Amino acid sequence: MSAIHLQNLVKKFGDFTALKTMDLAIADGEFMALLGPSGCGKSTTMNMIAGMEEPTSGKILFGERDMEGVPMGRRGVGFVFQNYAIFTHMSVRQNLAYGPKMRGAPKAEIDRRVGAIAEMLQLTALLDRKADRLSVNILQRVAIGRSAIMEPAIFLLDEPLSNVDAAFRAVMRTELKQLQRQFRQTMVYVTHDQLEAMTMADRIAVMDHGVLQQVGTPLEVYNNPANVFVAGFIGAPGMNLLRGRPAESDRGLVIDLGPLGVTPPLPDNLAVAVRAGRGDVLYGFRPEQVILSDRGLSMPVTFVERIGARTIVHLGQGESAVKAVFDNDVGLAIGQTAVVAPAQASVRVFDAGTGCAIRAGG
Numbered sequence: 001m002s003a004i005h006l007q008n009l010v011k012k013f014g015d016f017t018a019l020k021t022m023d024l025a026i027a028d029g030e031f032m033a034l035l036g037p038s039g040c041g042k043s044t045t046m047n048m049i050a051g052m053e054e055p056t057s058g059k060i061l062f063g064e065r066d067m068e069g070v071p072m073g074r075r076g077v078g079f080v081f082q083n084y085a086i087f088t089h090m091s092v093r094q095n096l097a098y099g100p101k102m103r104g105a106p107k108a109e110i111d112r113r114v115g116a117i118a119e120m121l122q123l124t125a126l127l128d129r130k131a132d133r134l135s136v137n138i139l140q141r142v143a144i145g146r147s148a149i150m151e152p153a154i155f156l157l158d159e160p161l162s163n164v165d166a167a168f169r170a171v172m173r174t175e176l177k178q179l180q181r182q183f184r185q186t187m188v189y190v191t192h193d194q195l196e197a198m199t200m201a202d203r204i205a206v207m208d209h210g211v212l213q214q215v216g217t218p219l220e221v222y223n224n225p226a227n228v229f230v231a232g233f234i235g236a237p238g239m240n241l242l243r244g245r246p247a248e249s250d251r252g253l254v255i256d257l258g259p260l261g262v263t264p265p266l267p268d269n270l271a272v273a274v275r276a277g278r279g280d281v282l283y284g285f286r287p288e289q290v291i292l293s294d295r296g297l298s299m300p301v302t303f304v305e306r307i308g309a310r311t312i313v314h315l316g317q318g319e320s321a322v323k324a325v326f327d328n329d330v331g332l333a334i335g336q337t338a339v340v341a342p343a344q345a346s347v348r349v350f351d352a353g354t355g356c357a358i359r360a361g362g
């Protein structure tokens, strides 16, 4: 019943198409993140699922049921927005109790549910505080609690953590995931923050410019991005992409990167697929999946970022700039030359014309 199917969903605002023919199946009990940069159509999609916007064309099904014409209040969805919508003149307890009370739940039942949700969201000590005395962090926690207490079969959250501070966001990521595990709701979570999507979601729908780019588990979109947009957007930093041309060598198929030289030979099954394509390609590898070596891409170090134990080394410039991430201080300094070698199994190749991944055959 709580599976969601978006079928050929389109949303236009006048001449502007905010969402172009979206097809997406969200399973019952699944945590799906809609991830993409600002303006990509995430909120528009969410608002249509919630019933706040009408699709221009296409269908939204909850289970087998077509949602066309079903108003928001009858869809059985809980919705939490970026800006907490709570009653500031009420206490935390009154805010949490509001929904069940409106539904006419008995007092003992309301008390039990308020107690349980407050416990889960660490609000127990604050239950009798007036909401206007609370920090933004806590207010958003109350807003989540107020929606979650209704135990909606479908829980929609639109950037719920974007206004809270970084430390609190990390705590809330864990709590939201636990909340969903406990209630087994279907959760749709809009975010532009790939870390939120990667840490919480079962699957991620990556969007750009109103177009669904890829749907997959966090590891799938990280390891096998469908195109250069996903490759660059997922990961912090995103995947390195160097333009080059396939070339035969006596060691196998390599990519000629111009002034950077040639890459090591591609793995055989990837080489077969790349040979079948034509024209320039983008040679991709994750910054986390490189080693310093005496054979590889020789590049000048332009910047070194140390983030605790992690070191991000910036190499090269312009079109041939790449980043390499190390778990330790590798002792490189600006101006030195480093030779980096991508781990062969992690190399991905994209068609430079279409931006689409060239997949290794079996």
Ligand SMILES: Nc1ncnc2c1ncn2[C@@H]1O[C@H](COP(=O)(O)OP(=O)(O)OP(=O)(O)O)[C@@H](O)[C@H]1O
Pocket: 013, 016, 018, 036, 037, 038, 039, 040, 041, 042, 043, 044, 045, 192
């Ligand atoms: N009511 C509207 N009228 C006209 N254009 C709109 C309307 N709502 C959204 N848009 C446009 O549709 C596009 C997608 O907006 P949407 O809010 O879905 O993006 P988003 O990915 O959620 O980004 P953000 O995180 O910035 O909200 C944007 O270009 C936005 O300006």
